[in-house]
Amino acid sequence: MSDIIQYQYKEEHLVNSAPNKYDHTRLKASEMILNVGPQHPSTHGVLRLEVVTDGELVVDVVPHLGYLHRCFEKHAEALPFNQVIPYVDRMDYVAAMNSEHAYAMGVERMLGIENEIPRRVEYIRVLVAELNRLASHFVAIGTYALDIGAYTPFLWMMRDREQILRLLEWVSGARMLYNYIWIGGLFYDLPTGFEERCAEFATYLEPKLKELEQLVVENRIFVARTANVGVLDLPLAINYGCSGPVLRGSGLRYDLRRIDGYSVYPELDFDVPVGSGAMGKTGDCWDRNWVRVAECRESLKIIRQCLAQLTGALRRTPDFDPQAAVPKKIRPKAMDFYVRAESSKGELGFFFRTDGKSDKPVRCKARACSFNNLSVLPELARGGLLADLVAIIGSIDVVMGEVDR
Template identity: 80%
Template sequence: MANPIQYEYKPEYLTVSVPSKYKAENLRTEEMVLNMGPQHPSTHGVLRLEVLTDGEMVLDVVPHLGYLHRCFEKHAESLPFNQVIPYVDRLDYLGAMNCEHAYVMGVERMLGIENEIPKRIEYIRVLVAELNRLASHFVAIGTYAMDIGAYTPFLWMMRDREQILRLLEWVCGARMLYNYIWIGGLFYDLPVGFEEQCLEFVKYLKPKLQELQELVVENKIFIQRTANVGILPLPVAINYGCSGPMLRGSGLRYDLRRVDGYSVYPELDFEVPIGEGKMGTTGDCWDRTWVRVVECRESVKMIEQCLARLTSDHKRTRDFDPQAVVPKKIRPKAMDFYVRGETPKGELGFYFRTDGRSDVPVRCRARSCSFSNLSVIGEISRGMLLADLVAIIGSIDIVMGEVDR
């Protein structure tokens, strides 16, 4: 028996007449409010993005915060200055050494002992801070590639970051929340043999950074997903208070390690990379990632210089005291004071108000860079596609512990 479908099929049967009210010129757009995520690690419960869409087009984005509130400022106002450092670690928990460095530097300046800190301590602080900057950028780049759909770069970044965490664990006993940089000094000197092990790691890492550049930022698919996406014009970045790779990606060569010249950074040779629109428009997602990759190379250069000075001009001595200049009672004069430092995310600042009588601050406030950087997401996402919004979130490199403080 012949197949009836074979003989009865006629294409004209599929023609459908569309009523005039449904024709294209009469269709109206319909806006929807969606809860975006989870795609990025920060959208798994600690950040809610309320997205106003028109089909696949993003009309507006509103970030809802407060799901990871640390109560840092109130903790700091109920404890002596030296007992606040573990809470500082929990702000940007991926760059805890850099947060400690900024906080401790502020207290030391209030006490007037910043010039009494031995050079060896200063070089060790910069050494561990730049190691932590590398580890933070590895998470930023690796998870960003995974957000877009590439899993291999994430595994490679975690492989190399693991070696950094082992070095930092060797120094202070912790892999993430260190409590190592103390007011007036350090928890302890570097372990014996640390300088040699760290130098071996640096030699290993240099070619890996070139592989990272070729695998990720120069990858054709990565360029197509990030170039001309999430463009942040420089005036908008300045008006929103953006800092770090977000600001430098928009073309402004502004780095507090150069601008303020704190610690021993003025003695080190390093460049401040900026976005130049090589693959698209200056200030897009690709430029922000490019800045982070180049900053990894510059951190390696600074680590090498610190190791050279620690093994030549500022060697280990038996009479070295990591807490040589800190007073037993940390009691600054009555004042209002603000200090800032360059973390992997940008400018982290601490505001102190003291009364001159107590070793507990009357007021302590943290100025988090991730809060300002996240605030601009609505400006750079309008008119983008939903798939582009995933790329924009990852390019900001937010840590919600710092946003919610």
């Protein structure tokens, strides 16, 4: 390695280096620096990993961010609250409904109108959010199998995800970036026949999830590639602020739909799956993937319960207006406010600072779950094989639009 490259590397990575971390300024004769991404498909987006390797062993990993920076927070500070929702969609663009739900709920609580939201609106919000959670997990599971070397599960997952996207396109007019959940209500009520079509999809999907378990989760090759790999101990996960399937895969039953009980989730019956080390050690790659598969079954249970309400006590009526509680003017009192919700990848939070004079936030800050989950990657990868690094990245399930907000 030339002196120039060593100098550049020192300038980039010497700042705030912890004493227990690898000294990047001195490479051994057997070590080299390998760039994985930002175009490599295994990085799940425009993520660049600077990997120090010793043969096939990973000595250290330095994630480089910012290749997809969207300046979400500064955009939000320049726009009225109700015009920010399309930008929220573009954070976790694989689960945009979940992001919209969290943001709209936060502004409603600031305005003090959360109790004015019609119950049919709340159940529709949970219904579309859980459909989107399924679609997000299908992307995570399918691409993860593709990372490991299995092509068929990816095709199966994209096939079933396509049906969800068609349902969400039917209800909102868009396939991925919906702008459907508005502050105080919804863009529009469910289309006529949506509940029946959604129920047919739920009936279709249930046996498909069992096939998925047999094809991927119980597959000998998949187990060998993921069990005892990338083990995330629970104290380490908590210290890094991990959440979602990454945290629950380490054995902690922590789900904001249960802990905070927002929207109508307290009225619904569903379990919170956690990793148990069934195939290896608790908190390994297999556990994190299994939690997502198990959560697909729980989301299906929630969808069925929402459909029962929407076709029963909360059935559509001619006079129902999904925008009845939408405020004419959004101007919260001067305050600092934080709201959080359970996205498909973990705790998604929004912090607002308002001055009581403007319809725009003085400060907006997003707490992106993918950012915290990605930060633990160097701890999981050190000492492992280079091939295992790909398996670890896939098990974390990051979306870079949320990291580079």
